[in-house]
Amino acid sequence: MNIINQKLQEDKKLLSIYFTAGYPNINDTVSIIQDLEKSGVDMIEIGLPFSDPLADGPTIQASSTQALKNGMTTKVLFDQLKDIRKTVNIPLIIMGYFNPILQYGVEAFCKQCQEIGIDGLIIPDLPVDVYHEAYKDIFEKYGLINVFLITPQTSDERIQYIDSISNGFIYMVSSASTTGAKEGFQDEQTTYFERIGRMNLKNPQIVGFGISNNQTFTQATQYTKGAIIGSAFVKYVSNEGTNTIDKFIEGILN
Numbered sequence: 001m002n003i004i005n006q007k008l009q010e011d012k013k014l015l016s017i018y019f020t021a022g023y024p025n026i027n028d029t030v031s032i033i034q035d036l037e038k039s040g041v042d043m044i045e046i047g048l049p050f051s052d053p054l055a056d057g058p059t060i061q062a063s064s065t066q067a068l069k070n071g072m073t074t075k076v077l078f079d080q081l082k083d084i085r086k087t088v089n090i091p092l093i094i095m096g097y098f099n100p101i102l103q104y105g106v107e108a109f110c111k112q113c114q115e116i117g118i119d120g121l122i123i124p125d126l127p128v129d130v131y132h133e134a135y136k137d138i139f140e141k142y143g144l145i146n147v148f149l150i151t152p153q154t155s156d157e158r159i160q161y162i163d164s165i166s167n168g169f170i171y172m173v174s175s176a177s178t179t180g181a182k183e184g185f186q187d188e189q190t191t192y193f194e195r196i197g198r199m200n201l202k203n204p205q206i207v208g209f210g211i212s213n214n215q216t217f218t219q220a221t222q223y224t225k226g227a228i229i230g231s232a233f234v235k236y237v238s239n240e241g242t243n244t245i246d247k248f249i250e251g252i253l254n
Helices: 003-008 026-038 058-070 074-081 098-104 106-116 128-141 156-165 187-198 214-221 231-240 245-253
Strands: 014-020 043-047 092-095 120-122 145-147 170-173 205-208 226-229
Touching (some): 014 058, 026 074
Parallel strands (some): 014 226
8 A cells, every 4th residue: 555545544634744855955855854754744745846837836936946056856856865765754745847757757757756765746737637548557557646636616527537536635725826825714715625525535635725834734624634834834944944844843733
């Protein structure tokens, strides 16, 4: 069983953290992953920086730009992660755009992920239908879970289709905007969370976009299996550096 599925079966609300590989410094990737696991994070999304990140807000865009300037590439990331499973046990997911994966070669990319110990991928700009027709068999051959995104605008029919071809969790985007920390959720988001809850999907949902503190984490996980924090964490390491990651995670969980 993929360890993402094992983690989803645990009787707790899950915290997943997104960070940009190669940021703030090119060689911070592995130590950030290790520190996040030690701090009690359940799952990590490693952002593969891309020059045209459509779904990302200003904080993550700026971190991607800096990571690329630092010299981060797909090959560099794979080199950095080659021994990661000697020290880290929690699920690791690479989140990135399809262009760099296509350039690397989809099968070569998936094979490399399997060899390193990556458990899943999140590719916001890979359409579900294209994945299903052209790439599903490759992902499954290398034991990778592909995670799809839904938004408040996604129709029930589309959500049911995504649920039917998913085998991990569904990434539930909290609002129809780019990534970014928010102070709290509005009635509109609560209605959306409740609507998805009533659909009784077979895959658990994890909420992302707009989660930045204990309040928003608690609100989001009232309706779902877990929550993803990206911009708020990236902002924290931008301002505070990487030595007090445990303090940030403690503030979310307690």
